Amino acid sequence: MLLRGIYRALPAAAVAALLATTATTSPAAAHQGRDPGRWAGGWGSSLIAAFPDYFGEPNWSGGFDNHSVRQVVRLSRGGSTVRIRVSNVYGDGPLRLTGATIGRAAEGAAVRAGSLRSVTFRGRQSTVVPAGREASSDTVALRVSPLERLTVTLYFDGPTGPATFHPFATATVYRADGDHRFDRDAAAFDETSTSSYYLSGVDVSGPTKGSRGTVVAFGDSITDGALSTLDADNRYPDELAERLVAAGRPTGVVNAGIGGNKVLTDLPGFGTAGVERFRRDALSQPGVRTVIVLEGINDIGGGEAAGTPVTAAQLIAGHQALIRAAHWRGVRIIGATVTPSKGCPYPGYDTARGEAVRDALNHWIRTSGEYDAVFDYDRALADPDDPDRMRAEFDAGDALHPNDAGMRAMAEAVDLDLL
Incomplete structure (x- = not known):
């Protein structure tokens, strides 16, 4: 060749x-x-294999169990609908995501009133992402503007195993025990990290x-x-x-x-x-x-x-x-x-x-x-x-x-x- x-x-x-x-x-x-006419990357992150003690800086990439993980991202462009991408590229087994939400970010881990939306995968709230793969959610109707900040919350009701993650998020990521996908306030999210987990992209579509x-x-x-x-x-x-x-x-x-x-x-x-x-x-x-x-x-x-x-x-x-x-x-x-x-x-x-x-x-x-x-x-x-x-x-x-x-x-x- x-x-x-x-x-x-x-x-x-x-x-x-x-x-x-x-x-x-x-x-x-x-x-x-x-599919260049339909979707564009609004935000994205490249991920690596779990490394729980990142050169002396501990993180949560060892995995989650009955945890909600809330991440704030800023979109580069606007549109009328969004979707998220969840990666298990470096997982050692299937990733069971119990559910997810997306909404407009407020202060810290809080979400603006009236903006929370449930995220589904092939019509279901939960999904299983095989090891070595990535899953895109269904379309979520949420009109967004360029440079707007969104909050994505992932909930795992059981052990995930090692997490596919991004060590240098340069952003605060929040964790809470239990299912807090639909919490508007930040009270339950009392743990923070500066690494991000599983979320590889937020895509935007709609006429722009x-x-x-x-x-x-x-x-x-x-x-x-x-x-x-x-x-x-x-x-x-x-x-x-x-x-x-x-x-x-x-x-x-x-x-x-x-x-x-x-x-x-x-x-x-x-x-x-x-x-x-x-x-x-x-x-x-x-x-x-x-x-x-x-x-x-x-x-x-x-x-x-x-x-x-x-x-x-x-x-x-x-x-x-x-x-x-x-x-x-x-x-x-x-x-x-x-x-x-x-x-x-x-x-x-x-x-x-x-x-x-x-x-x-x-x-x-x-x-x-x-x-x-x-x-x-x-x-x-x-x-x-x-x-x-x-x-x-x-x-x-x-x-x-x-x-x-x-x-x-x-x-x-x-x-x-x-x-």
Whole structure:
């Protein structure tokens, strides 16, 4: 097969996943499966396998038993109906969801009066999601506006087993003992977490003038919004959604970032390699038209720290694999340059050899013409007097992750016309 030539530097599992993407689905069939005229991604999250003690930060991914879990999400676009997606991709057995509700968020875990709606699956309140699968709910009639916040509550009346989850939600998630799906007030939700659980998407449909489908921001902790302000929706994809709304261009924006994620390899706690999860987390989003890829710094830094340095050629091969997969599915793919890390205290993230790899990768992204377009996040964040280092006013404190102002600068580096 002609496509195999670009995969020689990739792990065997990654080759299999991406060849499955290209070999089993024609472009026309892929478009039909996404149903771009009906649904767009209003909000999304990429999930990983349970990791209950996340590097010293406990969470609830060990599972639930007679618990209600309430999560607040902000939609990137509006519409007349919504649906939720529940993921058991990393479960070790069937996930039994007793029921769910959705409504307009009030303060904290509270819900606005008159807005709570029951969520059904094939006409039933409960559903079973097989291990390795995701379930979409039935349509819920709820008119929503761009940037509106919704509350989704999932209730599990029995043990779930290990939870498929997202460790860096950058948002407060609430838990209560017992069934509190229909509670308007927040009194029962007396436990909190900053990770989210099972919820992989909230999709929106309905007539929206000038609707442009879905943009997926695919990447690592920088896309994920690590170290941006909790509960403030200041991640760069959030800021991009705000720009699109202000410009009168209603577009779904889905955040497919995972903290610590790599292009080429898996690592427990940091998710499946980008080349393996790309089909599910990016190309399978409803209404997807464009994917922005920002990833590679963890391959570089992690490889340096482990004494197994990655080469620019290997990273370029990984990016080429993503490009081929997107183009086969008829999706536009935009490369984002990898941002600075000089001065970063984490082992491996500030080395001369690693910087040379980052420079070579960024040169290829900018000049090869293989991506459909390029957003230069590196130059947007770099200190003009020391281009390998992030500008002080954009640094969240570790010389690697942007703060809220840096996230805004990234979003402002996006040419909306190229989306």
